[in-house]
Amino acid sequence: MSENILVAGVSHQAIDLDQNGFLSSNEINVGAVYLxxxxxxGNWDLVKQLLPPAPIRLFGRSVAISGNTxxxxxxxxAVIYQKDQGGNDxxxxxxxxxxxxxxxxxxxxxxxxxxxxxxxxxxxxATDIGTAYVFQKDQGGNxxxxxxxxxxxxDGAIKxxxxxxVAISGNxxxxGAYYHxxxxxxxxDQGGNxxxxQVKKLIPSVSGGGFGNSVAIDQDRVVxxxxxxxxxxxxxxxxxxxxxxxxxxxTYGGPISVSISGETVAVGDxxxxxxxxxxxxxxxxxxxxxxxGLVSLTATGENFGNPIVxxxxxxxxxxxxxxxxxxxxxxxxxFPTLYVFE
Numbered sequence: 001m002s003e004n005i006l007v008a009g010v011s012h013q014a015i016d017l018d019q020n021g022f023l024s025s026n027e028i029n030v031g032a033v034y035l036x037x038x039x040x041x042g043n044w045d046l047v048k049q050l051l052p053p054a055p056i057r058l059f060g061r062s063v064a065i066s067g068n069t070x071x072x073x074x075x076x077x078a079v080i081y082q083k084d085q086g087g088n089d090x091x092x093x094x095x096x097x098x099x100x101x102x103x104x105x106x107x108x109x110x111x112x113x114x115x116x117x118x119x120x121x122x123x124x125x126a127t128d129i130g131t132a133y134v135f136q137k138d139q140g141g142n143x144x145x146x147x148x149x150x151x152x153x154x155d156g157a158i159k160x161x162x163x164x165x166v167a168i169s170g171n172x173x174x175x176g177a178y179y180h181x182x183x184x185x186x187x188x189d190q191g192g193n194x195x196x197x198q199v200k201k202l203i204p205s206v207s208g209g210g211f212g213n214s215v216a217i218d219q220d221r222v223v224x225x226x227x228x229x230x231x232x233x234x235x236x237x238x239x240x241x242x243x244x245x246x247x248x249x250x251t252y253g254g255p256i257s258v259s260i261s262g263e264t265v266a267v268g269d270x271x272x273x274x275x276x277x278x279x280x281x282x283x284x285x286x287x288x289x290x291x292x293g294l295v296s297l298t299a300t301g302e303n304f305g306n307p308i309v310x311x312x313x314x315x316x317x318x319x320x321x322x323x324x325x326x327x328x329x330x331x332x333x334x335f336p337t338l339y340v341f342e
Contacts, residue, residue, distance in 0.1 A: 001309040001316045002065050006036040006044060008318070008338045009060025009072065031059030033072050035091065036338075044340060048091055053079065056096075064113035069137075071118055073109045076102060078120055080145050095145045099133045112168040118145065119173050121163030129153065130162035132175045134196055149196045151175060153184050161212075165225075169217040174202075176212030176224065183212040183224045185243055200243045204231050210255055214307070218260045221246075223267075227254035230267045230278075232288060247288045249278055259310035264291075266315055268305025275305045275317055294341055302337065315341045 001007065011031040035048040052059030056074035064071045068083035070091060078097040085092025103109045103122045110121045116137035124130040132151040139146030151173070153162050157180060165176030171188035173196065183202040190197030202224060204211045210227035217223075220235035222243065230249035237244030253271030260266070263280035265288060275294040283289030296304035296319060304319040317339040 001311050001314070002067065003311065004038040005065060006038075006316055006338065006340065007063045007065050007070060008034045008036070008336070009063040010034070010336055011058040011060040011074070013060075029058055031057065031061070031074060033060045033063060035070075042342075047089075050081065050091065053093060053096065062109060062111045064111040064118070066113040066115055069113060071111050071113050071120075073103070073111050073120060078103070078109070078111065080118075094143065097135060097145060097147075100147060101131060101150065110164070110166050112166045112173075114168045114170065117168060119151075119166045119168050119175075121166040121175065123161040123164040129156035129158060129160045130164065130177065132163040132166055132173070134173070148194065151184075151186055151196060151198075153177060153182070154198050154201065165212060165215040167215045167217045167222075169219055172217060174215045174217045174222050174224075176215045178210045178212035178226075181207050181209065181211040181226070183215055183222075185222065199241075202231075202233055202243060202245075204229075204248075205245055206248065208254070213255045214257045216258045216260045216265075216310075218262060221260055223249075223258040223260045223265055225256040225258040225267070228252055228256070229254075230256060230258050230265070232265060246286075249288060250276065250290065252276075257305060257307045259308045259315070261310040261312055264310060266308050266310045268308040268317065270303040270306035270319075273302065273304040273319075275308055275315070277315070294339075296337075297339065304339075313342060317341065 012029050013032050033050040036044040037047045056077050059074040062073040070081040072079045080095040081091045082094045112119050118135040121132045134149040135145045136148045159179045160177040161179040162177035164178050167174045173186045176183045185200040186196045187199050208228040214225035222233045224231045232247040233243050234246045252269040257268035265278040268275045273296045276290050277292040278288045279291040282291050302319040302321050307318050309316045319337040321336050
């Protein structure tokens with residue numbers, strides 16, 4: 001979500017690509033991405049549907065937007081779009097990214113974008129550690145998006161799921177590795193000009209499992225989600241340039257999703273269908289108490305709160321849907337829904 005644009009990916013959507021009225025096996029789990037613009041009345045209008053360039057599948061597995069640049073991740077590849085590319089207000093394809101070691105990931109390939117820098121996670125599977133790739137605009141040519149760094153943890157272990165969650169803000173990147181309960185911070189120019197070097201491994205003061213399941217960063221603050229709790233860290237906490245733990249953000253039904261913007265943190269708890277807004281100084285100086293709780297406007301069981309995106313005083317909450325058992329042999333599906341709260 002940017003200031004007035006919302007992006008929603010539906011990676012398991014079937015698309016009748018040849019428009020013959022039938023769905024072939026190649027048209028299942030194709031995926032699509034939808035762009036909404038906020039109008040002058042404060043409503044959100046659907047303005048664009050993006051379909052994958054063949055042969056990408058699970059298109060919309062993750063999405064990220066910054067300014068006029070949009071990245072959409074599918075199975076094994078990512079696609080960069082630019083606003084006004086190919087016409088006024090058109091979102092045109094400018095690059096298909098093929099990371100050097102692939103996007104092989106059992107848990108998805110999350111993406112985060114800040115200006116001209118993109119990071120994509122590839123958590124791997126049961127036989128590897130996982131990686132994250134950093135791409136930079138104009139690397140390798142004008143308007144080209146070139147790979148500049150493969151991020152790996154200093155103490156990586158098999159099954160780490162490093163790259164299962166990523167976030168970026170300015171010159172800092174945070175990468176989650178939830179299987180062994182860790183998250184890592186990398187900074188630009190650490191270890192050399194334009195290098196992205198590791199500066200901190202984050203470990204929670206208490207652990208209920210899954211630390212690194214979700215991550216978010218805004219300037220000098222990082223939030224890391226686990227299966228049951230959120231953890232807030234800050235630069236210069238307990239030492240100059242140290243990233244120290246500031247607050248444990250309640251206990252939830254887990255696993256949770258997190259987002260941060262300034263002095264506001266949002267924690268999504270899809271297990272119970274709620275999102276909690278934490279605010280600095282709520283409940284006391286430097287405390288991060290719950291200011292507001294948000295719930296789904298429709299039925300329960302739709303995984304309301306996974307993921308969430310907080311932008312200034314606006315929050316987008318994704319409810320990807322689930323299958324509810326109606327009888328011993330029948331399931332009733334919920335359909336994906338995107339909520340906006342202001």
